[in-house]
Amino acid sequence: MAAVRRNIVTNAAARNAFVEGVKRLKAENVGVTTGQLGIPGTSKQLSTYDSFVVWHHRAMSEFTPTTQGDRNAAHRGPAFLPWHRHMLIVLEAQLQRVLADPAFGLPYWDWAKDGELPKTDQPKSALWKATAIGGDGDPTLGGAVPDGPFSDSTGWRLQVASDSNGVLRSVDRPLRRGFDVARGLPRKADVAQALARTSYDVSPWGSLSAGLRNRVEGWVPAASAPHLHNRVHVWVGGDMLPASSPNDPVFYLNHCNVDRIWAAWQKQRPTAAYRPPQTASTDLFRHRPDDPLYSIFDAGGNGPPLNQMLDVSSVYTYGSLAVA
Ligand code: CU1
Ligand code: CU1
Secondary structure, eight states: OOEEEOBTTTOHHHHHHHHHHHHHHHHSEEEEETTTTTOOSSOOEEEHHHHHHHHHHHHHHOBSSTTOSSOBSSSSSTTHHHHHHHHHHHHHHHHHHHHTOTTOOOOBOOHHHHTTSOGGGGGGSGGGSTTTTOOOOBGGGTTBOOSSTTSGGGTOEEEEEEOTTSOEEEEEEEOBOOOOTTTOOOOHHHHHHHHTOSSSOOTTOSTTOOSHHHHHHTOOSOTTSOOHHHHHHHHHOGGGSSTTGGGSTHHHHHHHHHHHHHHHHHHHOTTOOOSSOTTSOGGGTTSSTTSEEEOTTSGGGEEEEGGGGSOOTTTEEESOOOOO
16 A cells, blocks of 8 residues: 655644654664775764765766766756655655554655745744754754754764765764755745646756756755745755755655655646656666666666656655645
8 A cells, every 4th residue: 555645744643753854864783884885984883864964865866867967867967857766765665664554655855845934933843842843953952953853862973975076975963054044945835836837858868957857956046045945945045055965864855855846846747748758868867767866775786777766656656746
C-alpha cells in the first residue's frame, strides 16, 4: 500500500514519527568510517543518516558532463526533480524500517503557506517550535540551534560537513541555522508561476533554462535571486546552505514539498512528457529517462533508471496537492 505524505505542521503524528525516525537513523552505525571514504579529518564512524549527506555531496560534485561546471548529477539539470524524488524514497524506506511502520510517509513543509505571512512572522510558524523541529540558530552560539530535537543538548551532532571551499570534511559540531527573515519565504503566487510552465525542461538543460524544473529549483527568473527551492535553503541558512545540507532534517521537509509541487504539475498536465528524451546528447547522461540516477549505494554509482521516478503512485501519494 502506498504511503501517504502529510503536512508536518498540521499532522503531529507524522511530525513526531519523522523526528523519531531520523534520530534513530542518526544513532545507527552504517559500518563505514569517514577515513574509508577518503573524507579528510579525524576518521569516525558514519551513521545511516550521515551516509545520505555524503551521497548528496557526491552527487553535487559529479558534473554532467565533467567538461562543464554547471549541471551535476542532481542539480542544475533535468534530473533535479527525479534524483531528489529517489533520494526521498530511499530515506523514507529507511525511516519505515527503523520505525517498523511500512505505512510511514515522509511529511512535507508547505513553505509557500508560511510565505503568505508577514516576513517577521514567518519564523514563528509552528514548525519551528521546540516541540516541533526547533528554531533559528543562536548567533551567540555560532549559529547553533539551541532548542528542539536537533539541538546539541540532545546529542544531534554533525559528523561530515562542507568546508568553506566546498570540500566534505569530518567534523564534530552542532547543527546551525541562520534564518534570512528579511528575504522571506517563497509565496503561493511564486509556486503558481512555476505550475504555469507547460514544458518540464528545455535547452540548455542547466541553470539558465526556462521550464518547470528550473522554476522549482529556483535559478530563474533571475539567477541572482534565489527562488522556490533555492530560496528555502537560503532562508533557513546555516547548514542548509552548502552541499552537505541534508545535515538539517529540514532538507527533507523542503524537498518533500518540492516533490509535491512536481506531483501537482504532473497531475495537472498528464500528457506533458519528461524532457529531454533519451535521444538527447550523451552530454546529458544521468538526465535522460533511461539513464541511471547517481547513487553511492549501488555498484558503479548507478541507481535505478530515472524513468522509474516518473510514476511513483504505487510508492506514495500526497494527502493534498494544493500547492499554490
Ligand atoms: Cu540537492
Ligand atoms: Cu535542495
